[in-house]
Amino acid sequence: MQTVEPGGKGMERENMVSIEDRIPKLKKLRKRKTNRRLIFIISLFFLIILVIIYFQSPLSKIHSIKVEGNELIPTVEVLEKSGLKENQGIWESSLKQAEKKLEQDERIQEADISIGFPNRLNISVTEQRKMAYLSDGETLYPVLNNGAIIKEATGGPLEQLPILHNFEAGKVLDRMMTSLEELPPEVRNAISEIYYVPKKNDNLRIQLFMNDGFEVSANLKTFSEKMVYYPEIASQLDPDVKGIIDLQVGSYFRAYPSERDEMTEEAPPEH
Missing domain, CATH: 3.10.20.310 (membrane protein fhac)
Known part of the structure; x- marks a missing residue:
């Protein structure tokens, strides 16, 4: 009885048969790789041509x-x-x-x-948002939320925005615009006019005239913080008794002098 030792001729034949079986598969694999490369090169070539045509065309x-x-x-x-x-x-x-x-x-x-x-x-x-109009006494110029003044005079109907008096381009106007932007729209729209009326001990003092007939005295440092409560304050006042709502220090109301008060003040004293 003949035995085949490991590493003998029998094993070599088996190895030869398995390699021969794999050769067709290897050929197919190489062909696929070659086709893929060819397709890639052709596609790249046409892509370059299309790009060149595109850049030369009106498109x-x-x-x-x-x-x-x-x-x-x-x-x-x-x-x-x-x-x-x-x-x-x-x-x-x-x-x-x-x-x-x-x-x-x-x-x-x-x-x-x-x-x-x-x-x-x-x-x-x-x-930028239009926040107000700046008056020079004759003409109104739109003012934006960043403090920029549009040099061209406004034309057509005015928007419901406050009209500013005595302001100039600079830090005070910028602060005024920032304060207005912080207000709720219903409060901002209730303002008719704003005057800049600085004093020696208060260079940020402003005076407002409201659409409902009240006057407001305030300071720009606390204006937006306190003015938020204007609707609540105004609702507690008699609409027939106009006056000044002072928001500079605390919050209080001072009615305008009545005609009777003025007559009393002007009447000569009795002898």
Whole structure:
């Protein structure tokens, strides 16, 4: 009886048979890899061709620019400040840079520029809020929440906003705008006029005239904090008895002198 020792000829034949069985599979695997590489190279080639054609075609140029969200600043001015133009290469334009240019304008709070299909640009601007009007005695100029004064005089019907007197561009006006912005809309809309009336010992004193006929004396340091309670204070007063609501120190009401009081003061003393 003949035995086959390990590592003998019998084992070699088995190994030879298994390798021969695997050769067709290896050939198929190599062919697949080759086909994949060929497909990738061809696809990349056509992609490059398409990109070149695109950049040479009108599709890569800005066809139109749409501006939205602007009221304080004209559309023409938005386009000029952005530096974007029609027929300009859409990918040559720095949209982020254009946004920064627009946001440098004191009337614009935020700008967003996006690309619309196929070659349109959309410029969306969020403007600063109009908070009041500044009077110079003859003309009213819109004032924004950041304290910026719009140099162009307002035209058309006025919005229901306070009219400011004796204010100038600067820290006091900025503080006034911040205080107004902190007020609830119903309180802000109840203010008719605001006068800046500083004193030697109080350079932040203001005087308000309300739409309901009352007058308010306040200090800008505590104005927004105390003015929030104006509707509650006014509701406790007789609407037929007008006067001054003093919010500078604490909160109290002082009625205007009546006609009888004035006559009594003016009457000559009896002898």
